[in-house]
Amino acid sequence: MSSFGIHTLDICKQQRKSRHLIRVGTCIILLKNIFIMANFYCEYCGTKSARVASLVSGYCPRHPNGPNKGKHKLFEGGEKTAYTCKYCGINNRNLSSLTSGYCPRHPSGPNKGRHAPAL
Numbered sequence: 001m002s003s004f005g006i007h008t009l010d011i012c013k014q015q016r017k018s019r020h021l022i023r024v025g026t027c028i029i030l031l032k033n034i035f036i037m038a039n040f041y042c043e044y045c046g047t048k049s050a051r052v053a054s055l056v057s058g059y060c061p062r063h064p065n066g067p068n069k070g071k072h073k074l075f076e077g078g079e080k081t082a083y084t085c086k087y088c089g090i091n092n093r094n095l096s097s098l099t100s101g102y103c104p105r106h107p108s109g110p111n112k113g114r115h116a117p118a119l
């Protein structure tokens with residue numbers, strides 16, 4: 001996201017806080033876009049990004065082939081209030097903390113890989 005977008009959103013938020021009407025058309029459009037726009041997460045490490053393109057272009061510290069041996073992978077399950085490991089069923093509200101732990105029921109063997117979120 002460009003710094004311009006963030007800056008504009010901050011202005012919008014400030015205006016809402018002070019209960020001023022937002023009269024600038026572009027501001028409303030930006031707010032709407034940001035509101036509709038979901039966050040995207042990496043399936044391996046839980047890194048959050050507002051854009052898929054920027055997410056999958058970065059190297060992943062928890063890539064299955066080794067730290068930074070590959071890029072982030074888009075988690076296609078979207079944003080959730082809680083994430084469940086598809087191997088062992090453990091729950092975590094935070095995708096990044098879920099994927100930081102080793103899974104006792106990993107297909108490669110107990111604790112041979114990390115928890116992976118179910119879709």
Ligand SMILES: [Zn+2]
Binds near residue numbers: 044071
């Ligand atoms: Zn990642």
Ligand SMILES: [Zn+2]
Binds near residue numbers: 089104
């Ligand atoms: Zn697990």
